[in-house]
Structure formats: C-alpha cells, structure tokens
Amino acid sequence: MTEKIDTLISKDIIIEKIKEIAKQIEKDYEGKEIHFICVLKGGVIFMVDLARYINKNVYINFMDVSSYGNSTESSGNLKILMDLDEPIAGKNVIIVEDIVDSGRTLSMLKELLLSRKPESLKICTLLDKPDRRVSQVDIDYTCFQIPDEFVVGYGLDYAQKYRNLDYIGVISFEEE
Numbered sequence: 001m002t003e004k005i006d007t008l009i010s011k012d013i014i015i016e017k018i019k020e021i022a023k024q025i026e027k028d029y030e031g032k033e034i035h036f037i038c039v040l041k042g043g044v045i046f047m048v049d050l051a052r053y054i055n056k057n058v059y060i061n062f063m064d065v066s067s068y069g070n071s072t073e074s075s076g077n078l079k080i081l082m083d084l085d086e087p088i089a090g091k092n093v094i095i096v097e098d099i100v101d102s103g104r105t106l107s108m109l110k111e112l113l114l115s116r117k118p119e120s121l122k123i124c125t126l127l128d129k130p131d132r133r134v135s136q137v138d139i140d141y142t143c144f145q146i147p148d149e150f151v152v153g154y155g156l157d158y159a160q161k162y163r164n165l166d167y168i169g170v171i172s173f174e175e176e
Ligand code: IMP
Pocket: 042, 067, 068, 074, 097, 098, 099, 100, 101, 102, 103, 104, 105, 106, 149, 150, 151, 152, 156, 157, 158
C-alpha cells in the first residue's frame, strides 16, 4: 500500500487563521491569565504557534489522553497516559486540541478537568469534523471545520507519522 497525501489546508492559510484566533483569545482574556493545556501529541504544533501569536504571557501544560491506537477509528475510552503536573483550581484554562472528531475525548476530558474546579474552561481546536460527532461538546475556538476525511499534518498523525508536515492533508491508500 502506498500512502498518498493531498493538501487540504495550506501552511499560509493555517498561519493566517491561527493569528486571527490568537487575537481573539487575547481580547477575550484581557486582564486574565491564560493557562493552555495542550493535548499530546497532536495538539503540540498548533499550541506552539498559537501561543507565539498571543501578545501576553501564556502558561503551558500538557496532558496525554490519546484514545487512538494505530487505526483510524476512535475507541470510547479516555486513557490518561500523562496528567498535568500542577492543579488548575481557580485558573482560566484553555484546552488546546488538534481535532474534534467523535467528541468523545474532549467531552470526557472536559468533565474530568471541570471536577478540578478551574475558574473557567474553554476549548480551542485546530480542526473540527462536525459530521462525525457522537458526544456533544461545546467548542469555543475553531480554526477550521473539515469534511469527514482522515487528515494528517500540523500535529496530526497516521500511525505516528506525518505530524511535522507544515500543511494539513487528506491521506489515502493505494494498492501498489
Ligand atoms: P475524538 O475523541 O473522536 O473526537 O477524537 C480524538 C482524537 O482522535 C483526536 O484528538 C486525534 O488525535 C484523533 N483523530 C481524529 N480524527 C483524526 C484525523 O483525521 N487524523 C488524525 N487524527 C485524528
């Protein structure tokens, strides 16, 4: 099988949109401290770029809650592979995700984090695949809504590959 990747969203368009979302967050959090929780591994490249375009301090922390193996279908379980190293009680938290697909990961993660009593909890995602939603979840900041296709790049992987592509592409598989 050969893996083929067709560009869906170019690097320039991604950067332009991230700048726009960064400005919006800056405005919404005037006078407040921003605490990003990056969901590993997929959210990391988006989080880094987003944080760099926000013109004030952003605290960053990481959680690994992947519910994907090496397949293209989501399981229903949230596995906490790595937890935060500090409490979030009383903080203004933004979860930074690569993609909301079924919504299962985020709805479970949101519930977990809310039980730790942050001052506020918002969700920011690079991509949203609304057609695939199984668990309802409110997303506060979305860069792009995309159709029901499996995408890679800009943090997103297929079998741990392609995360470092600087664009987002649709992966397809062809017989050799
Ligand atoms: P959900 O729980 O179904 O919303 O999916 C959560 C995770 O599945 C995302 O954070 C991604 O890591 C992964 N995922 C979903 N769709 C894609 C895709 O198109 N490409 C790569 N990873 C994906």
